[in-house]
Structure formats: C-alpha cells, structure tokens
Amino acid sequence: MADDIRRWSEELARDxxxxxxxxxxxxxxxxxxxxxxxxxxxxxLKRHPHHADAHDxxxxxxxxxxxxxxxxxxxxxxxxxxxEHSGALKGxxxxxxxxxxxxxxxxxxxxxxxxxxxxxxxxAALDVVRRQSTSVEQSEVDAAMDAAANADPQFAFx
Numbered sequence: 001m002a003d004d005i006r007r008w009s010e011e012l013a014r015d016x017x018x019x020x021x022x023x024x025x026x027x028x029x030x031x032x033x034x035x036x037x038x039x040x041x042x043x044x045l046k047r048h049p050h051h052a053d054a055h056d057x058x059x060x061x062x063x064x065x066x067x068x069x070x071x072x073x074x075x076x077x078x079x080x081x082x083x084e085h086s087g088a089l090k091g092x093x094x095x096x097x098x099x100x101x102x103x104x105x106x107x108x109x110x111x112x113x114x115x116x117x118x119x120x121x122x123x124a125a126l127d128v129v130r131r132q133s134t135s136v137e138q139s140e141v142d143a144a145m146d147a148a149a150n151a152d153p154q155f156a157f158x
Contacts, residue, residue: 001027001030001031004023004027005024005027005028005031008020008021008023008027009024011024012040016047017047019044019048019051021040021041021043021044021047021048021054022044022053022054022057024040025037025040025044025057025058026057028040029057029060029061029064034064034065037057037061038058038061038062038065041054041057041058041061042058044057045058050081052078052081052082052085052088053078053085053087055074055075055077055078055081055088056074056075056078056085056087056088056091058074059071059072059073059074059075059078059088059091060087060091063091063094063095068095071091072092072095075088075091075092075095076092079092083111084111084113086112086113089108089111089112090109090112090121090122092104092108093106093108093109093112093125097125097129102129105125105129106126106130109122109125109126109129110126
C-alpha cells in the first residue's frame with residue numbers, strides 16, 4: 001500500500017492533471033488517512049469537476065468521516081453525470097438503508113447495472129429491503145451491509 005501511495009504521489013507530482021489522484025485518494029482512504037485523501041480528491045475535482053468517479057471517491061471519504069449528508073451531495077452529483085454509476089447507486093442505497101428508508105434503498109439497488117458476475121452483496125441487500133417492514137431488525141440490516149461490503153470493494157466503506 002505504501003508503495004502504491006508513493007508511486008501515485010510521484011505520478012501526480014509529475015503531472016498534476018493526471019487521473020492518478022483517483023488511485024491515490026482511494027489508497028489513502030483505505031489506509032485510513034482520510035484528511036489527506038479528502039485533500040487529494042478535492043484538488044483532483046478542481047481539475048476534473050465533471051469526473052463522476054472523483055465525486056464518488058469524495059463521497060466514500062465523507063462516509064468514512066461520518067459525514068453522510070456530504071456524501072449524499074457528492075453521490076447525487078455523480079448520478080447527474082453518470083446515472084448508472086454503480087458506486088454512487090450502491091452508496092445512496094447504503095445511506096438510505098442506514099436511515100431505514102427501505103423503499104428508496106430498494107430503488108437505488110434496482111438501478112445498479114448488472115455486470116457479468118452476479119453481485120451477491122446487492123442481492124443480499126435487496127432481499128432484506130424487499131422483506132422490510134416495521135419489524136426489520138438492525139441485525140438484518142448489518143448482515144446485509146456486511147455481505148455487500150464483502151462482495152464489492154466499491155461498497156466497502158470501512
């Protein structure tokens with residue numbers, strides 16, 4: 001991880017307009033350096049304001065920083081630019097799920113494009129959401145979110 005951070009930092013230093021900020025920001029986020037990751041993402045967005053993946057990256061950083069409202073703003077921006085952006089759709093579902101807004105979560109999950117490989121995390125989350133009622137237990141929500149995080153790195157917020 002440290003080698004990746006160093007390599008992408010050097011790439012960004014050589015070419016400030018490079019999209020390497022996406023890889024660097026994600027590596028920093030996964031490493032737990034959220035403040036630096038946020039600075040990298042914001043700086044990258046100044047150069048690439050219409051890059052959907054950059055807004056998605058910043059949203060995931062905000063989730064890690066426990067700033068869900070700011071994450072929602074970034075994911076909404078992402079979806080305006082790229083309506084089928086899997087990361088943003090899953091992210092919005094994640095926030096809705098946490099807020100127990102199950103119908104909205106289901107709508108976002110239904111919009112996630114189906115790839116070649118089945119996404120068991122999305123399926124697990126949809127199963128819980130579809131069974132939702134006033135009796136949905138927090139343990140079910142947690143189990144579905146764990147399954148989603150384990151199935152798709154874009155959905156891993158921790």
